[in-house]
Amino acid sequence: MKHGNRPQRPLAGLRVAITGGTSGLGLALLNQFAEAGAAVAFIARDAERVARTAQELPGTHGFVGDVAKKDDIYPLATAIAGSLGGVDVLINNASDLGPVPLALLADTDCEDLERALATNLLGPFRLTKALLGALAASARIGRGAVVLNVSSDAAITPYPGWGAYGASKAGLHHLSRIWNEELSELGIRVLSRDPGDMDTPLHALAVPEADPASLRSPAESAQELISAIAEALPQPALLAGSTA
Amino acid sequence: MLAAADEPVQRPKDAKLLTVDSAGRVRHRLRSDFVDLLQPGDLLIANDAATLPASLAGVHLPTAAPVELRLAGRASLRPSDIHRFSAVVFGNGDWRSRTEDRPLPPLLSPGDQLALGPLSAKVEAILAHPRLIRLTFDASPDAIWAGLARHGRPIQYAHLSAPLAPWDSWTRIANLPAAFEPPSAGFVLDWRLLGALGARGVCFATLTHAAGISSTGDPALDARLPFDEPYVIPAATVAAIERAKEEGGCIIAIGTTVVRALEHAAAGGALCAGEGVATNRIGRDTPLRVADAIPSGVHEVGTSHFELLRAFAPDDIVQAADHALNLLRYRTHEFGDSVFLERFRPPLTELPSRPV
Numbered sequence: 001m002k003h004g005n006r007p008q009r010p011l012a013g014l015r016v017a018i019t020g021g022t023s024g025l026g027l028a029l030l031n032q033f034a035e036a037g038a039a040v041a042f043i044a045r046d047a048e049r050v051a052r053t054a055q056e057l058p059g060t061h062g063f064v065g066d067v068a069k070k071d072d073i074y075p076l077a078t079a080i081a082g083s084l085g086g087v088d089v090l091i092n093n094a095s096d097l098g099p100v101p102l103a104l105l106a107d108t109d110c111e112d113l114e115r116a117l118a119t120n121l122l123g124p125f126r127l128t129k130a131l132l133g134a135l136a137a138s139a140r141i142g143r144g145a146v147v148l149n150v151s152s153d154a155a156i157t158p159y160p161g162w163g164a165y166g167a168s169k170a171g172l173h174h175l176s177r178i179w180n181e182e183l184s185e186l187g188i189r190v191l192s193r194d195p196g197d198m199d200t201p202l203h204a205l206a207v208p209e210a211d212p213a214s215l216r217s218p219a220e221s222a223q224e225l226i227s228a229i230a231e232a233l234p235q236p237a238l239l240a241g242s243t244a
Numbered sequence: 245m246l247a248a249a250d251e252p253v254q255r256p257k258d259a260k261l262l263t264v265d266s267a268g269r270v271r272h273r274l275r276s277d278f279v280d281l282l283q284p285g286d287l288l289i290a291n292d293a294a295t296l297p298a299s300l301a302g303v304h305l306p307t308a309a310p311v312e313l314r315l316a317g318r319a320s321l322r323p324s325d326i327h328r329f330s331a332v333v334f335g336n337g338d339w340r341s342r343t344e345d346r347p348l349p350p351l352l353s354p355g356d357q358l359a360l361g362p363l364s365a366k367v368e369a370i371l372a373h374p375r376l377i378r379l380t381f382d383a384s385p386d387a388i389w390a391g392l393a394r395h396g397r398p399i400q401y402a403h404l405s406a407p408l409a410p411w412d413s414w415t416r417i418a419n420l421p422a423a424f425e426p427p428s429a430g431f432v433l434d435w436r437l438l439g440a441l442g443a444r445g446v447c448f449a450t451l452t453h454a455a456g457i458s459s460t461g462d463p464a465l466d467a468r469l470p471f472d473e474p475y476v477i478p479a480a481t482v483a484a485i486e487r488a489k490e491e492g493g494c495i496i497a498i499g500t501t502v503v504r505a506l507e508h509a510a511a512g513g514a515l516c517a518g519e520g521v522a523t524n525r526i527g528r529d530t531p532l533r534v535a536d537a538i539p540s541g542v543h544e545v546g547t548s549h550f551e552l553l554r555a556f557a558p559d560d561i562v563q564a565a566d567h568a569l570n571l572l573r574y575r576t577h578e579f580g581d582s583v584f585l586e587r588f589r590p591p592l593t594e595l596p597s598r599p600v
Binding site: 054061062063064074075076077078079081082083084085086130132133134136137140141142182185186 | 294322385386389390392393394409414418419449478479
């Protein structure tokens with residue numbers, strides 16, 4: 001990396017994987033990481049949107065898959081780690097709201113809860129586990145490794161009507177905290193962050209009557225999450241950029 | 245008699261471990277005692293290659309005949325270097341048939357097109373055997389990664405009771421998808437064991453080596469194994485080796501692929517970090533420059549994996565170990581029992597007692 005008068009690009013060469021990368025917060029993260037010179041792979045369910053997003057952001061690696069499906073996890077992990085040559089950062093962002101419109105728990109179909117748990121809790125667990133070897137390898141060679149799980153204030157506060165989503169995010173939040181304790185010795189940090197109420201398709205599904213002007217922009221939240229990731233990475237790895 | 249392990253369990257609770265120490269003494273132990281064999285200051289090195297779904301079902305378009313391709317070689321581990329592979333081709337059949345019984349593929353010629361699920365490939369060359377080809381995929385690197393990941397299956401074994409799922413073929417530490425068959429000596433590792441190593445003062449490091457096909461079922465091809473295998477050794481691993489050697493620790497290379505990569509990278513004298521392609525064969529006469537001990541699976545006499553063990557100990561000791569393995573019916577293959585072989589160190593000749 002050249003220094004001189006150019007502003008330093010601490011994220012250049014970082015290998016980042018993002019789930020749910022074609023809309024809302026995921027797309028904002030993808031844009032900002034790509035802009036910062038990171039190598040980014042993203043996954044989403046819709047093949048057409050994956051292709052279009054990858055085309056609009058040349059150099060990014062788009063793969064089609066659904067983290068809620070067990071049989072998609074290893075193909076996704078293979079494509080992500082293969083195309084990036086390893087993984088330094090995993091962002092479990094893809095989320096499922098549960099019943100739409102939101103419903104009281106007593107009116108929530110079991111299938112809606114199962115889907116929310118599969119996308120918001122089991123999917124991140126499985127994908128993190130499949131990529132744990134890659135993350136640990138990054139940590140071992142000094143690049144650092146971070147898993148960021150996108151949480152919600154609904155993971156902490158029992159909002160009526162948000163039962164499926166809130167329970168699944170609460171599970172993810174606690175999973176993150178335990179994993180962070182267990183993996184810190186390996187040099188892997190696991191973060192759980194609430195990006196706030198944003199103007200995204202998911203929020204529009206949940207609260208259709210919300211005034212978009214009252215909501216945060218996904219770009220603003222993405223900026224905060226990226227700062228949290230950068231802080232959790234060892235500084236020498238950031239300065240060295242790509243050293244694989 | 246050795247018995248084939250037929251369940252895809254990576255860490256069976258009753259797994260056995262035959263140890264041969266540096267004086268040639270043979271002992272039977274439980275593999276759960278593995279950590280006890282290591283001393284503070286030792287360095288354990290594993291191959292962290294994830295296993296590619298290297299078996300591709302498809303059709304040879306000129307004849308419309310079904311084929312199974314098993315990817316078997318690649319020039320480097322760079323993410324974009326994914327177009328060209330060598331591959332072993334089988335005719336019709338599936339994982340239940342022993343490879344020895346699989347028919348030849350249709351006669352293959354350079355230029356032939358192969359339809360492999362979402363991928364298409366062209367035969368570039370026949371590599372001096374009707375089953376062995378070089379091929380090129382016709383797509384962008386990302387489309388090839390996606391196609392392999394979606395359509396490929398782990399290479400299967402007829403001795404198993406059920407087909408392997410991808411997760412059966414990845415070690416716990418699987419990193420870069422690079423191996424054609426699992427670096428299965430690494431199945432012994434889980435995160436709890438790595439934690440126990442740390443607590444004991446044993447260091448851990450990795451390299452990534454494209455472990456190749458272990459057997460093709462064809463004697464002429466098997467005689468050419470192992471094929472060339474690309475690898476990458478991180479600078480941090482070389483530094484850890486130098487540190488351990490300086491401080492008198494042993495270098496314990498988990499499996500034949502780690503030995504092959506380390507000894508290839510050290511062939512010029514000093515061990516070099518970075519990329520390489522292992523073309524070496526390790527056997528009876530190979531001087532070992534890096535590895536002091538090898539935990540490995542149980543292999544049958546005559547296989548390239550077994551022959552590699554002869555670099556660690558003289559024939560009579562290797563023979564005694566093989567006899568002990570057979571006597572207690574150790575289980576062979578990927579999900580079988582293990583051996584732990586220390587490099588033989590002849591006892592110092594006793595000095596004649598000083599005349600009084």
